[in-house]
Amino acid sequence: MLHNLMEDVVLSVLDELLPQHPEVCSCDQCRIDIMAAALNRLPARYVVTSKGEVYSKVNVLLSQFRVDVISAIANGMMVVAKNPRHRSPKPLVEEPVYVE
Numbered sequence: 001m002l003h004n005l006m007e008d009v010v011l012s013v014l015d016e017l018l019p020q021h022p023e024v025c026s027c028d029q030c031r032i033d034i035m036a037a038a039l040n041r042l043p044a045r046y047v048v049t050s051k052g053e054v055y056s057k058v059n060v061l062l063s064q065f066r067v068d069v070i071s072a073i074a075n076g077m078m079v080v081a082k083n084p085r086h087r088s089p090k091p092l093v094e095e096p097v098y099v100e
């Protein structure tokens with residue numbers, strides 16, 4: 001499997017940061033938008049690996065890039081909070097969109 005370890009690192013830091021920022025929407029859409037924005041600012045770290053190995057490698061990468069990852073996510077949260085892809089600031093329920 002070809003895998004970008006940075007995705008795991010961003011996801012794990014995002015899960016830490018979001019609860020500390022109740023002003024930032026944490027719906028699936030915004031989470032993935034924040035992740036994309038953060039990942040675009042971070043170097044990709046591709047590995048070819050089996051599942052068991054990923055966890056320890058993520059921790060190594062996390063300790064190396066923690067500060068960069070936090071600032072990239074903070075930037076992503078700012079962008080998404082300013083301009084969420086949905087209209088309401090915090091949708092409680094995703095409304096289905098019907099296109100005719």
Ligand SMILES: [Zn+2]
Nearest residue numbers: 025026027030
């Ligand atoms: Zn949202």
